[in-house]
Amino acid sequence: MSILPSYQKHQISAEEATPLWSAAEHEERDDGSSLPPAYPPKNDPIVGSSGNEQREITYILHNNWGDNEEALGLLGRTKDETIEIVKRGFPSLAKYPSNRIEFYKWLDYKDPRTGWDKSRWVRIFDEVWQQTMYPPTSAVGNAGEEGQGEEVKLPKELKIKIGEKVHDNAGEKERMFICFCITAVCILCIIFILYFGLKA
Incomplete structure (x- = not known):
């Protein structure tokens, strides 16, 4: 008949009984900084210069053929940043200089x-x-409050158009003068050819 094994209780030493960290350190470790990132990730709100969060807006690209393109994107904090956004969203705008890109809002x-x-x-x-595009926060949402006036409506859509090419007046005058000189020389050459040809 086999004898059942017997177990002896192990005495915990002083070194094993000492915790790896104190309770205060444990609370600091549990503040969420060591936790893995949540899924799906949350984007922090982007705050504009007026205090408003950077918001979504519908872009409408207008062309001369009446076939408008629409896209939903973020509104830039500035006009230059907005132009960069629409250039990335609409590749056809990349070939135009920024000063030719115009924005229009719907006005009631x-x-x-x-x-x-x-x-x-x-x-x-x-x-x-x-x-x-970014009015002061105190001007938004005050409709109906006494002494606050009318509510400022934030644009929800922006139409994009390509403006006319900006001409350099000084350069244009110089080109016109050169063309005039070339034309005058050509006319004189034709007159001399005809004159000496008939005389011969």
């Missing part, structure tokens, strides 16, 4: 002559870009 207004409510696309100049 009241006709002063008829009093009717109307709307149309209006171009946004550089001087009013920041206050139009």
Whole structure:
């Protein structure tokens, strides 16, 4: 008959009884910094210069053939950043200089002559870009509050057009003068050829 094995209790030494870290250190380690990243990852909000979060906006690329392209993207903090965004989103814009890319917003207004409510696309100049796209937070959402005036509506769409090519007036005058000189020389040469040809 086999004898059952017997187990002896192991005495824990002082070194084994000492914790690897203190309770305070354990709390610091459990603050979430050592945890793996959550899935799906969360993007931190991007704050604009006026305090508003960088928001989504619909871009509408207008061309001369009436076949508009639409895309949903982020609004840049500045106009230059917005131009870079639309150039990446619409590859056909990459060949144009930034000063030819124009932005238009949808404007609701009241006709002063008829009093009717109307709307149309209006171009946004550089001087009013920041206050139009990123108005102060105190001006947004104040509709109906006494003494606050009308609510500022944030544009939800931007139409993109390619503006006319900007000409350099000084360079244009110089080119016209050169063309005039060349034309005058050609006319004189023809006159001399005809004169001496008939005389011969």
